[in-house]
Amino acid sequence: MSSLRFSEYDKLIHRIYDAALAPTNWPVVLEELATMLKASHGLLYTPMHAPSHGGLLFPHNLPQKALDLWAVQSPAEDPFVAEASARRMFDGVEGTVIRGSELVPFEKISNTKFYRLLWEPIGIGKVCSGLVFNSSDAHKIPTVLALYRRPSDPDFDDETVGLMKGLLAHISRSLGVMFHLRDSQLQAATTLAAINRLPAAVMLLDKHHYLKFTNLAAQKFLAKGDPVSVEYAGPDTQRIVLPPRLDSYSARFQEYLAGTLKTSMSDAAEHFSNSLFLPGDAGAPGCVLHAAPFFGQSAFEGRTNQDTATTIVIAYDFTDAGTVDPDVLCRTFGTTPAEACAAIECLRGGSYSKMAERLGISQNTLKNQLKAVYAKTGTKRQTDLLKLLLALAIKDEKAEH
Numbered sequence: 001m002s003s004l005r006f007s008e009y010d011k012l013i014h015r016i017y018d019a020a021l022a023p024t025n026w027p028v029v030l031e032e033l034a035t036m037l038k039a040s041h042g043l044l045y046t047p048m049h050a051p052s053h054g055g056l057l058f059p060h061n062l063p064q065k066a067l068d069l070w071a072v073q074s075p076a077e078d079p080f081v082a083e084a085s086a087r088r089m090f091d092g093v094e095g096t097v098i099r100g101s102e103l104v105p106f107e108k109i110s111n112t113k114f115y116r117l118l119w120e121p122i123g124i125g126k127v128c129s130g131l132v133f134n135s136s137d138a139h140k141i142p143t144v145l146a147l148y149r150r151p152s153d154p155d156f157d158d159e160t161v162g163l164m165k166g167l168l169a170h171i172s173r174s175l176g177v178m179f180h181l182r183d184s185q186l187q188a189a190t191t192l193a194a195i196n197r198l199p200a201a202v203m204l205l206d207k208h209h210y211l212k213f214t215n216l217a218a219q220k221f222l223a224k225g226d227p228v229s230v231e232y233a234g235p236d237t238q239r240i241v242l243p244p245r246l247d248s249y250s251a252r253f254q255e256y257l258a259g260t261l262k263t264s265m266s267d268a269a270e271h272f273s274n275s276l277f278l279p280g281d282a283g284a285p286g287c288v289l290h291a292a293p294f295f296g297q298s299a300f301e302g303r304t305n306q307d308t309a310t311t312i313v314i315a316y317d318f319t320d321a322g323t324v325d326p327d328v329l330c331r332t333f334g335t336t337p338a339e340a341c342a343a344i345e346c347l348r349g350g351s352y353s354k355m356a357e358r359l360g361i362s363q364n365t366l367k368n369q370l371k372a373v374y375a376k377t378g379t380k381r382q383t384d385l386l387k388l389l390l391a392l393a394i395k396d397e398k399a400e401h
Contacts, residue, residue: 008036016170017295020177020312026058033167034060037160039147041124044132044171047081047090049141056143066122079104079114080127090142091378094134094172097165099156100127106151125151128161130168132175136380137387140179145171173260173292180290180314200316203240204294204309209257211238212309221317227278227286228315240313242278249278260291260311277383284349285318285386318347318386324393332392333376342369346382347389 012032019025026044034042042060049055050071059067070078083103084090100109106125109115119125132143145168149156156164180200195202201218203211210233214222222230222240231241242250256276280286294312324347326340335343345355345366356366379385 008032012036012167013170014295016167016174017293020174020292020295021181023056023178026056027060030058030060033145034147037128037147037156037164038149038153039128040150040153041122041148043146043148044143045146046141046143047078047084048135055141063122066118070118077114079109079112080129084129089131090135091380092131092134094131095165095168097128097130097161097168099161100129101155123150124148126153126155128156128164130164132168132172133179135378136384140176143175170293176290177292177312177314200314203313203315205240205257205311205313206308207261207310209239209254209311211240218315221287221315224317227280228289245281246278252276253278256289257291257311257313260293275383280319280349282349283354285347285382287315287317288383288387290314316387316390318390324389328392329373329377329389333373335373335376336369339369339373339376342366343373343377343385343389346370346386 012029015025015029015032019029030042030044034040041062043062044056044058046055046057051057057067080100080103087103089096089098100106109119126149128147130145132145133140135142145164147156147164181195181198181202196215198215199217201221202213202215203218203222204213206212211230222228226243227246228240229243230238233239242253246253253276276289276291278286278289291311291313294309324344326337326344329335329340329343330337341359342355345359348355348358350358352363352366356363359366361369374380374385377385377388379388
């Protein structure tokens with residue numbers, strides 16, 4: 001690949017991370033991404049959620065009339081969305097890229113009302129889609145990047161698919177930050193004052209992992225000293241570290257933070273969902289950390305020493321989820337009272353045998369109850385379930401006030 005292509009890639013990566021705190025930049029990002037991957041049109045969107053319901057819709061070279069028609073027809077009538085839903089692809093592996101021809105052959109698409117009304121008038125014949133986020137996390141919603149080509153254009157080759165996979169990891173980290181930094185009204189928190197009001201602990205670090213900014217929730221979180229604490233390296237110089245009891249996690253912790261600096265084409269960036277889980281004391285869940293590169297300095301108002309920040313870390317303290325009401329799970333997801341109690345027991349931690357003993361049930365019963373909880377809540381991992389419980393606890397607490 002030419003040096004010009006590397007230069008283009010580097011600029012695009014910076015624009016992608018800028019968009020985390022300046023969402024209006026996403027159409028520009030999409031335009032540059034489409035140009036790089038030789039696509040005539042593009043769309044970054046949430047197939048199951050309209051913008052009015054917390055979703056997003058960022059188009060490139062798609063006329064408003066077509067978008068309005070697509071909305072009226074409903075995304076569910078999109079043959080690709082329908083086929084992906086039937087295959088449960090929105091529950092699948094994040095970062096997956098698939099050509100449209102692998103979902104629905106062009107011969108079949110060209111005979112549909114969808115094609116005649118939407119694709120044909122604007123000259124679209126091929127699509128390549130990537131799953132940015134699946135449905136397993138309470139803080140994010142299924143998100144897809146779709147790039148389109150004209151009927152006469154060649155199909156997306158393996159090199160393009162590979163490049164798109166690499167870019168999806170960066171898009172996921174930027175969008176992940178954007179989703180996590182939204183307030184209860186689903187507005188992006190793009191100022192230090194707005195970030196201060198968020199319930200999640202937000203920290204900005206420089207390349208040496210020194211703290212450059214902490215919001216109020218992060219100050220409270222770090223003051224506990226466990227599972228993450230502050231080390232004073234000098235006057236006005238603080239670095240986040242793990243307490244001695246988590247020495248076995250220190251290497252992974254440092255590697256995880258260092259991974260946020262991987263933004264070049266030759267680097268294999270981790271997907272945003274590859275978070276770091278830290279256990280609490282006595283076997284209970286402690287917290288989960290999400291980290292991503294930070295290029296959003298210009299988006300902040302009233303900048304001070306954030307100019308040197310290179311990493312944004314978002315932490316969720318699971319001890320804050322201990323007050324979740326089982327009835328909330330039952331009402332929201334249709335779990336049985338027993339299933340809700342099993343889910344909440346995960347917050348106390350321990351092995352299956354310990355949790356089952358505390359609940360007075362067999363391990364087999366507990367496993368079956370948790371399996372039902374995962375299915376009903378759309379979560380796949382214990383970390384995602386714990387984050388869901390935390391989100392419900394925060395929501396319930398706000399409702400009481």
